[in-house]
Amino acid sequence: MILTPESIQRIKDKLAQYPQRKSAVLPALTVAYRQVGHLNDDVYREISQIIGVPTLEIAEAATFYTMFPKQPVGKYLIQVCHNISCSLLGADSLVAYLEDKLGIKKGDTTPDGLFTLICVECLGSCATAPMMQINHDYYENLTPEKVDAILQQLRSEA
Amino acid sequence: MTFYSPVITNAKEAADNEKLHLFKYVEDPDQPKVETYESHGGYQAWRKVLSTMSPAEVIDEVKKSGLRGRGGAGFPTGVKWGFVPNDSTKPHYLICNADESEPGTCKDRVLMERDPHGIIEGMGIGAYAVGCHLMFIYIRGEFGHCAEMMEKAKEEAYARGHLGKNIYDSGYDLDMIVHTGGGAYICGEETSLLNSLEGERGMSRIRPPFPAIAGLYACPTIVNNVESLATVPHVINRGAEWYSSLGTEKSTGTKIFSLSGHVNRPGNYEVELGFSLKKLIYDPAYGNGIRGDRKLKGVIPGGSSTPFLTPDMIDVKLDYESLVEAGSMLGSGAVIVFNEDTCIVWALKKLIHFYRHESCGKCTPCREGTGWLEKIISRIEAGQGRPGDIEKIEEICENIMGHTVCPLGDAAVMPIQSAIKHWRDEWQYHIDQKKCLVKSEFAF
Ligand code: FES
Numbered sequence: 001m002i003l004t005p006e007s008i009q010r011i012k013d014k015l016a017q018y019p020q021r022k023s024a025v026l027p028a029l030t031v032a033y034r035q036v037g038h039l040n041d042d043v044y045r046e047i048s049q050i051i052g053v054p055t056l057e058i059a060e061a062a063t064f065y066t067m068f069p070k071q072p073v074g075k076y077l078i079q080v081c082h083n084i085s086c087s088l089l090g091a092d093s094l095v096a097y098l099e100d101k102l103g104i105k106k107g108d109t110t111p112d113g114l115f116t117l118i119c120v121e122c123l124g125s126c127a128t129a130p131m132m133q134i135n136h137d138y139y140e141n142l143t144p145e146k147v148d149a150i151l152q153q154l155r156s157e158a
Numbered sequence: 159m160t161f162y163s164p165v166i167t168n169a170k171e172a173a174d175n176e177k178l179h180l181f182k183y184v185e186d187p188d189q190p191k192v193e194t195y196e197s198h199g200g201y202q203a204w205r206k207v208l209s210t211m212s213p214a215e216v217i218d219e220v221k222k223s224g225l226r227g228r229g230g231a232g233f234p235t236g237v238k239w240g241f242v243p244n245d246s247t248k249p250h251y252l253i254c255n256a257d258e259s260e261p262g263t264c265k266d267r268v269l270m271e272r273d274p275h276g277i278i279e280g281m282g283i284g285a286y287a288v289g290c291h292l293m294f295i296y297i298r299g300e301f302g303h304c305a306e307m308m309e310k311a312k313e314e315a316y317a318r319g320h321l322g323k324n325i326y327d328s329g330y331d332l333d334m335i336v337h338t339g340g341g342a343y344i345c346g347e348e349t350s351l352l353n354s355l356e357g358e359r360g361m362s363r364i365r366p367p368f369p370a371i372a373g374l375y376a377c378p379t380i381v382n383n384v385e386s387l388a389t390v391p392h393v394i395n396r397g398a399e400w401y402s403s404l405g406t407e408k409s410t411g412t413k414i415f416s417l418s419g420h421v422n423r424p425g426n427y428e429v430e431l432g433f434s435l436k437k438l439i440y441d442p443a444y445g446n447g448i449r450g451d452r453k454l455k456g457v458i459p460g461g462s463s464t465p466f467l468t469p470d471m472i473d474v475k476l477d478y479e480s481l482v483e484a485g486s487m488l489g490s491g492a493v494i495v496f497n498e499d500t501c502i503v504w505a506l507k508k509l510i511h512f513y514r515h516e517s518c519g520k521c522t523p524c525r526e527g528t529g530w531l532e533k534i535i536s537r538i539e540a541g542q543g544r545p546g547d548i549e550k551i552e553e554i555c556e557n558i559m560g561h562t563v564c565p566l567g568d569a570a571v572m573p574i575q576s577a578i579k580h581w582r583d584e585w586q587y588h589i590d591q592k593k594c595l596v597k598s599e600f601a602f
Contacts, residue, residue, distance in 0.1 A: 017335050019249070019292065020375055025357035026340055030299060053357065064359035065340025066515075067299045083261045084462055084508050085418035085494055090602025097602070121343065121512050122261040122462075123300050126418035126492065127425050128165045130602045136302045140164055142602060 003046050007035045011050050024051045025061050029068055034136070037077070038069040066120075074109045074116035076154050079133045082119040085126035094130045094142060095119060101151060114158055115151075162271055162303075165264065166425030171443065177404050178412055179392040180385070181428040184272040190307060192314035195275040201320050203394035204279050207286055208328040211394075216287040220390060222398035224410030229255055229346070229383030230461065230490045232478050235390070239380060241370035242288040248377040252285040253355070254295040256304065256384045257339055257346040261462035261512060262492030265414040265426050266384035270297070270304035273388065274311035278334065280387030282320070283394060285332055288380050292333045295384075296351055299339045308336045343516035347564045348373075348381040350518065361518040362564035385414055405431035409477035409488075419495035420452065421445035431477040435459060439472065439495060452497040456580065460489025462509055463569030465576030485576070501594040502581045506574055507532075507539045513570035524567035527558040531574065543589035548578060 003011075014027040028047045033039055039062055041055075048055040062068060069077065078098065082091045095117075099105055102115050109116040125131040128140035139150055169185035172178035188194040195201070207216055221236030242250055254277060258266040269277060277295070285293045297305045312334050315321045323331045337355060339345050345354045349363035352374050373379025389411065393401045402410040409431040418424045421439060423446040429438065435457065439445040448454050456466045459476065464487040467474065474484045481488045496505065514528040531554055534547050555571040562568070578585055587595045 020356065022357035023337075023355060026299075026354065027338065029340065030338055057357075061357055061359055062340075064361075064518075065299070065342055067339075067341025082508070083512055084505060085262050085424075087505075087508050087598075088419040088494070088496065088500065088600060090600040093600065094602045120341075121515060122259055122263075124258050124264045124267045124298070125163065125165075126262050126264045126494075127416050128163060128264070129418060129424070133300060138163070138303070144602070 001046060002036060002042055003032060003050075004035060007031050008050055011047065015051050021051055022053050022057070025053060025058055026065070029058070029062050029065070033068045038072050040070065074114050075158060076115050076134050078115055078117045079120040079123075080106075080117070081121065081123045081125065081129070081131050081133075083122035083126075085122070086129040086131060089129040091130045094132070094147070097144060097147060101147070114155070163264070163268060165268060166423055167268065168425070168427045168429075168443065172428055177430060178428050180269070180273075180276075180388060180412060180414060181426075184268060189272055190274050190311060192275055192311070192318055192320075195273070196318075199395070200275050200391075201279055201318075203391035204282050204320060205326055207283050207394060208326050208330055213287045213289060216283060216394070219398045220287070220393055223393045223401040224398075224408070225386065225389055225393060225401065226409070226478065227383055228385035228389070228413060228491070230260065230463070232488060235382060235386050238370065238382070239284065239287050241368065242378045242380060243371065244289065246378050249292065249375075250288050250290040251374045251377060251379040252281060252288055252290040252293040253351065253374065253379060253381045254281050254293070254384055254387050255346060255348065255351060255381050256295050256297040256301070257351060258301070258384070259298055259343045259346055260490045260492060261509070262416060262418050262458065262494045263461050263490040264416045264418070265491065267301060267304055268414075268426050269384055269388050270301070270307055274307045275315065276388045276391065277308070277384055278311055278315050278320070280390040281334070282332060283390050284380065284382060284387055286330060288378070290380075291331050292335065294335045294337050294355065294374075296337050296339060296345070296355055298345075299341045302338070305336055305338045312336060342518075343512075344518045344564070344566060347566065350564065351381060352379065359518070361520045362566075364563055406475070406477045406479070408479050413476070413488075413491050415476065416490075416492045417445050417495070418492065420449045420497035420500075421495050422447050422449055429476070432475045432480070435467075435474050435476050435493070436472045438476065438493060445495070448495065448497050450497070452499060455496045455498045455500050456502075457496065458486075458492075458494040458573065460487045461492040462494065462512070463565075463572060464489040465572050466580055468580050499596050499598060499600075501539075501588075501596050501598045502577050502584050503535065503539045503588050504594065504598045506577050507535050509573055510535050510570065513566065517566060517570070521562040521567065523558045523561045524570070527554050527567070528570050530554055531570070535574075538585065538588050539594075541588075541592035543592070545589065547589055548582065548585050552578065
């Protein structure tokens with residue numbers, strides 16, 4: 001089993017709320033993503049057993065939603081918003097800065113498996129741009145100094 | 159770790175200004191707590207509705223207030239509620255659309271983070287009006303912290319008897335589910351949202367049937383934006399007459415504008431509808447002018463899906479009618495400001511990339527067209543534009559416009575069409591000279 005007993009329980013709790021079981025697909029995927037860090041066929045199979053929706057239907061839904069990585073990613077998934085408001089305030093240079101600091105190109109993972117860098121669409125922080133989301137947390141009004149401090153903090157926690 | 163957006167608001171102004179109501183308490187860190195919300199008059203509208211009003215009276219009051227949907231379409235909220243058939247034997251559902259993802263828009267998030275009970279109270283009133291006993295809030299997946307806020311507020315609301323069985327001894331039962339999505343822009347479109355909430359891929363549905371007749375689980379369903387619902391308790395507390403005295407004749411009330419891009423003070427500002435766009439951008443209390451003393455190049459007034467305005471057009475009032483007259487739209491109220499250093503082709507490359515990525519793929523014009531547009535605009539931007547590319551873009555836009563099931567296709571082409579209309583020379587320069595007229599090099 002990949003999913004922990006806590007995750008399974010959380011999925012069961014979600015399932016119990018809904019009038020129809022298929023509505024629990026996205027909540028279940030979210031629980032799994034938060035635990036595992038990405039989704040794959042094994043995860044779909046386990047979810048299928050818990051919520052009683054065919055594996056294929058779970059995969060079908062999951063593959064539509066880009067928020068869930070379908071491949072393993074680094075311990076810290078850095079998601080830089082490259083949409084318009086962030087771009088106007090330097091998202092391109094933020095990406096270049098991160099590429100330089102991490103020594104990788106966007107889309108890649110550092111050799112130590114710590115950081116994956118990707119670009120994503122508007123995350124609803126347009127008036128606190130530029131911004132990035134790392135795993136589930138938002139970092140807004142970014143400056144080079146802030147980015148340095150955040151990376152250092154994460155490295156020390158890792 | 160930021161679980162609370164550091165975004166600037168005009169809460170101070172709202173605290174002193176009788177007319178503003180959505181932002182009165184958003185800078186009070188205790189406002190998300192139910193006791194604090196109650197001490198600020200919270201849940202009084204909900205009590206009033208359950209103890210003294212019939213659903214029809216609630217709908218009537220909201221109709222009379224003139225409140226229109228704040229998510230983008232601007233459809234009158236009360237009228238929408240009135241579409242739910244009252245002879246149906248199926249369950250009815252109310253869904254609060256918190257899938258905020260129109261580029262430039264960051265207002266609903268602030269309400270969820272800082273005044274979650276205001277949303278629950280508005281949802282409750284809406285639910286009662288349409289005969290719903292199970293309501294949902296659909297929150298975009300990336301807003302995990304908002305979902306936590308709403309979950310917590312929901313639990314508090316149950317504990318205080320604002321939700322659950324026999325609320326305030328009225329005999330009315332109401333439950334609530336906090337649901338999170340998976341990061342798809344399209345799910346902000348109501349029929350895609352319904353599919354997504356049913357555990358399907360978030361693809362749009364053909365209307366009719368309209369969701370008010372056959373929505374979630376094929377039952378009558380109303381989908382309202384966060385800000386619309388958060389406004390409802392104020393309409394009930396202070397009356398439709400008061401609400402409709404705010405704003406303009408046809409665009410009543412207040413609206414939160416998310417101001418972003420090249421301004422000195424980006425932020426979320428609650429103002430009366432009909433407020434001056436110029437003032438919002440230049441007044442020190444709001445945008446405080448263009449960053450770095452640069453000149454203004456253009457403004458998108460209602461989220462990335464709405465047409466550009468040029469500097470000579472910004473003397474416009476921010477209301478539904480005035481913006482249409484000016485050739486644009488109020489949309490979600492996301493004002494994006496571009497300074498003179500912005501290459502228009504570069505800006506559109508960013509936008510079309512987004513729409514291509516978010517197209518659900520159901521309708522051919524949108525699925526294929528956004529891909530072609532991205533390809534052509536990107537090559538122009540990269541200095542590889544070909545003669546005739548502008549005309550080709552225009553032709554593709556025409557073939558998408560109005561030919562898709564949901565508005566995503568239109569949303570993708572409207573900013574492009576307006577950018578070509580206003581800055582055709584710049585596009586042409588890009589193709590002829592194989593480079594930008596102005597280079598967008600923005601340091602962070
Ligand atoms: S454009 Fe980056 S968060 Fe909205």
